[in-house]
Amino acid sequence: MQFIDQANIEVEAGKGGDGIVAFRREKYVPAGGPAGGNGGKGGSIYFRAVEDLQTLLDFRYNHKFKAGNGSRGGPNNCTGANGKDLTIDVPCGTIIYNAETGDVIADLIQPEETVLIAAGGKGGLGNKYFLSNRNRAPEYALPGLDGEIKSLRLELKLLAEVGIIGLPNAGKSTLISALSAARPKIADYPFTTLIPNLGVVRKPTGDGTVFADIPGLIEGASQGAGLGHDFLRHIERTRVLLHLIDATSEDIIGDYQTIQGELAAYGKNLATRPHILALNKIDAVDRENINLDELAIQLHRISENKVFIISAATRAGLDELMQEVWKILDEMNAVETEELVLMQS
CATH class of the missing domain: 3.40.50.300 (P-loop containing nucleotide triphosphate hydrolases)
Structure with a gap:
């Protein structure tokens, strides 16, 4: 087994889905109004410590990790699907650093210990959200926000008595x-x-x-x-x-x-x-x-x-x-x- 105890990677959380502009136009709904749904939340990236890994070898050739994007909103006030979260398994004893600042983000020691590293972007608001007494037919919506992007340095320190x-x-x-x-x-x-x-x-x-x-x-x-x-x-x-x-x-x-x-x-x-x-x-x-x-x-x-x-x-x-x-x-x-x-x- 090849032992790798340091690795540099980049993680990117998912982008939030866009909100949409839509109106109800059913035949028997005379005052349909705005019905654009919100975009889904982008997927987040988590790190989890597991006992069945002993090295950081998995990160030697795979340096970029991305969670799923949220889906755009739908008509009839339908909210878009959330992006799929990504959980990255690392050996117990892994320290996660911000590669740019050198700050420690997390120190994963206990088995199954899980930490959020990069949060997914919020979904954009559909035009239904902007309905008010002064604006009965808003024709605008908001785009989804980008997910967090982080450059990380992983360092493994073996856990032994x-x-x-x-x-x-x-x-x-x-x-x-x-x-x-x-x-x-x-x-x-x-x-x-x-x-x-x-x-x-x-x-x-x-x-x-x-x-x-x-x-x-x-x-x-x-x-x-x-x-x-x-x-x-x-x-x-x-x-x-x-x-x-x-x-x-x-x-x-x-x-x-x-x-x-x-x-x-x-x-x-x-x-x-x-x-x-x-x-x-x-x-x-x-x-x-x-x-x-x-x-x-x-x-x-x-x-x-x-x-x-x-x-x-x-x-x-x-x-x-x-x-x-x-x-x-x-x-x-x-x-x-x-x-x-x-x-x-």
């Missing part, structure tokens, strides 16, 4: 494949993952939690280097960051500091978000020459976060790691519930 981050080839894809049914491309060279991967990990209670494997970041990612600038935005919505560090690296402390520096430079409170550190690939480490426990202690002193020693490939240490993930999420949920209760009381 846990974001797996780290330098290229730290084992993020292997971890998400070990924890979920996701099957990302895995190889022994950097930048294997070119798109974010989502996987649903089951809690002991049976509930599903979405994990996101974010493509490898490098130094300078927050300034646009490598893949990081395109994908750092996807970390914004995650609640917990699981930072994987390659235990076979020659500079484990430096690797940790590189990623933390990029998170701090990017902002959005990423550097202060709850973190869990994991030294991965311990199955490939020469235990006789490398003291993993000592490295974990050093990382803990620097980061003040818990450090786990794991192997995603052999699943060693994953149970303890996941217990910590569930613990942090449960604590965050409890705090949010308490805050909600206080707000409502």
Whole structure:
């Protein structure tokens, strides 16, 4: 699947139908009078968030969307048919910007959340509307109004509870494949993952939690280097960051500091978000020459976060790691519930 997380499109709501000039001329209606109907309303354009879409790929080649026009009014005071509304489905987590001003129009997070983006034009008034004591036979009507036209920029930020981050080839894809049914491309060279991967990990209670494997970041990612600038935005919505560090690296402390520096430079409170550190690939480490426990202690002193020693490939240490993930999420949920209760009381 090709991953597209930004798109520019133009939407045009339908034009309202014209009102008409008409008079009643039946044989047995001596004072017929005006009978021109109003035009129908133009169709509006709505955006709806849906769960079965994961990318903005549908907008790569289709850039223009138009709703139906309203029909003109009819004789005998008949109002024209309204134009057909257009509902555009986008993935949950899509932000809709005004492309000209940069203002956020809508942020669609919840499934089936729907928002009006471009309103259809009003139908024109027929001459029946202008009947008065001073004007018994109006011979004019109004045209329908144009619908709104907007240039939009769509941006998708993945919705995941846990974001797996780290330098290229730290084992993020292997971890998400070990924890979920996701099957990302895995190889022994950097930048294997070119798109974010989502996987649903089951809690002991049976509930599903979405994990996101974010493509490898490098130094300078927050300034646009490598893949990081395109994908750092996807970390914004995650609640917990699981930072994987390659235990076979020659500079484990430096690797940790590189990623933390990029998170701090990017902002959005990423550097202060709850973190869990994991030294991965311990199955490939020469235990006789490398003291993993000592490295974990050093990382803990620097980061003040818990450090786990794991192997995603052999699943060693994953149970303890996941217990910590569930613990942090449960604590965050409890705090949010308490805050909600206080707000409502």
